[in-house]
Amino acid sequence: MTTVSMTLNGKKVSANVEDRTLLVHYIREAQNLTGTHVGCDTSQCGACVVHVNGEAVKSCSMLAVQANGADVTTVEGLASGGELHPVQAAFREHHGLQCGFCTPGMIMTAVDMIRRHGANLDEKTIRHELEGNICRCTGYHNIVKAIKAAADQMAAMKTAAE
Amino acid sequence: MYETHYHRAASVADAAAQMEKAEDGKYLSGGQTLIPTMKQRLAAPSDLIDLRHIADMKGISEEGGAVKIGAATSHNAVATSPVVQRLIPGLAALAGGIGDPAVRHMGTIGGSISNNDPAADYPSALIALGATVTTNQRSLSAEDFFTGMFDTALDEGEIVTSVSFPVPEKSAYSKYPNPASRYAMAGVFVAKGKDGAVKVAVTGAGQNGVFRVEEMESALSSNWSSDAVAGISVSADDLLSDIHGSAEYRANLVTVMAKRAVAAA
DSSP states (O other): OEEEEEEETTEEEEEEEOTTOBHHHIIIIISOOTTSOOOOSSSOSOTTEEEETTEEEETTSSBGGGGTTOEEEOGGGTOBTTBOOHHHHHHHHTTOOSSOSSHHHHHHHHHHHHHHHGGGOOHHHHHHHGGGOOOTTOOHHHHHHHHHHHHHHHHHHHHHHO | OOOOEEEEOSSHHHHHHHHHHOSSEEEESSOTTHHHHHHTTSOOOSEEEEOTTOGGGOOEEEETTEEEEETTOBHHHHHTOHHHHHHOHHHHHHHTTSSOHHHHHHOBHHHHHHHTOTTOSHHHHHHHHTOEEEESSOEEEHHHHEEETTEESOOTTOOEEEEEEEOOSEEEEEEEEOTTTOOEEEEEEEEEOTTSOEEEEEESSBTTSOEEOHHHHHHHHHOOSHHHHHTOOOOSTTBOOBTTBOHHHHHHHHHHHHHHHHHHO
């Protein structure tokens, strides 16, 4: 057992877990944040994507202890002051989901890709960037639309702020 | 996953010392193969020694006509590095096509080559570019490093610390990814060195891991064009054959990927 501490959605947390505990289980079971999902057992589906030190990673393919001391953000950490994050708002607006199971991972991946590509995101890039996220309802069309809309909106907000 | 004990190494020497003490230890880098393998209970190391936080093993620099990449450097860092993009764009493109974005944030070049998955992308680049692998004990050529499927020249406890790629005249990589796993069914890296030497290395297709196609190399030496390799096919005898594709199918893919890589270089 190891005491694993991290900053989770801006809050310092700590828990005593086995070294073999996956980050996703630490988040869901030790910290009771169940927005991060487990959708497969093979590291392929991306429902568990979170940000570790600002970068999207699959929390099912990382031990909690590997993230000891890191800054971790889950889907619960995106909204601020009761306002949805622009990506969350765009998924609602464009109905970027069917059953919703893959949505937390899709949103965390989308936020990461917008961070890296900014307003340059086109449909082809979005589809390529979604390679590690599987929607079993095959509702990709609206997911892509939502990400494009959010990227455009966030770029406009950035320009307005400047 | 079976029980294991995690150790975060502070330095290369510390990692080697931890490994000495471990009963059945394994080095952990990005873990994008090792952790899923442990989840499936196909691997059960008693101890994991994490190399990803060793500062000496990270970073990319230009050194005497070569690009040196620390073994714990992520695929994303290689793909987005201005140095790699400027000097070896084929290598940056290869790194940007490994797995998916989340995998590229975690996975490292040292981890990838030490595992030597026959469908991994990096081995083809190391062979075609004539890279040198440096460990905590020695330096060796890529040709000597890769010894077969999931097999390398690394001794027990030896750690890859960096890989150095001579800057080529031109290079490119083209792969046909398996539509489900995204691993290469066949990936071809072509490179023309500053000295004019041409190398063609194939990953994903060979039963013994990465291999060179000398017939394509000599054809490209006299005529660098897609047409020069269009009529050259590799023998299907030593190629992988599985549910994803027969050896003959992969042999055809090798020629097609070689043509595309030459056109892209």
